[in-house]
Amino acid sequence: MNDVIKLRPKDFKSEVKPIWCPGCGHYSVLNALTKAFAALGIDKDNTVLVSGIGCSSRLPAYVDSYGFHGVHGRGLAIAQGLKVARPDLTVLALGGDGDGFSIGGNHFIHACRRNVNMTYIAMDNEVYGMTKGQASPTTASDWDHSKLTPHGPGVRPFKPAALALAAGAPWIARGYSGNPNQMSRILAEAIEFPGFSFVHVLSQCITFCPEQTDWKAVVHERLEPAVSDADEAARLFLHEDGFSTGLLYARQQPCYSGTTPAAGETDLCGGFRV
Ligand code: SF4
Ligand code: MG
16 A cells, blocks of 8 residues: 655745745745645646746745746746646646736736636735836835835726636635735635636735735735625625735636537536536
């Protein structure tokens, strides 16, 4: 009989030491993700992390799985192509708010509507960290800490969860770098969901947005069950403060697999039919 070796979170960490700033929220995402992998007993030889460019996009290098450090904003395109070509793999795309919602914004909305069976983790610190703190699509309009926008960007920020819902994403959750245990549970559920799961993570940039340490006073766990009605979810995402965490919206929908289903079948996503 073969011995089943249960891997621990640290077994999913690579030998590459993270070079994020001390106190960066992305450490917490890395820890939560490796914990989720261990809890799920993920096969690291059949798992691929795909990223774009930016501080958070360094994460695949720190995980002992396959990885692809792509070009700016294109992680989702690469990840979807990989999953369609190799549906047997566990595929995750990850990156930051600048990478994912600016240059990668078009890939994001189309990934939401396409619904390939994979997970997207957006580590949102409302700033371009790697390039020294410029405003991103989620920066508050009056954030005046950047020399490039000394009076604030003056543009209203995206609401990523609302955008994902409007674009057709079937599963939307939010985590917080200050609560890695909850985030780990969210990431495990996201990986198991049969479809495109979007995890919006509030992940503080301690270097360019030190005021984000105040998030811990306003982040709160949403205790109600996930909303499954799209109208109700629209009201939730348009009017919430952006700091409610947990699984927010879940509704199974047919996935895109790149193949044409047989007549009467839309079983493209690992088991469910409509
Ligand atoms: Fe993290 Fe910000 Fe440092 Fe980048 S610049 S590693 S996001 S704290
Ligand atoms: Mg960012």
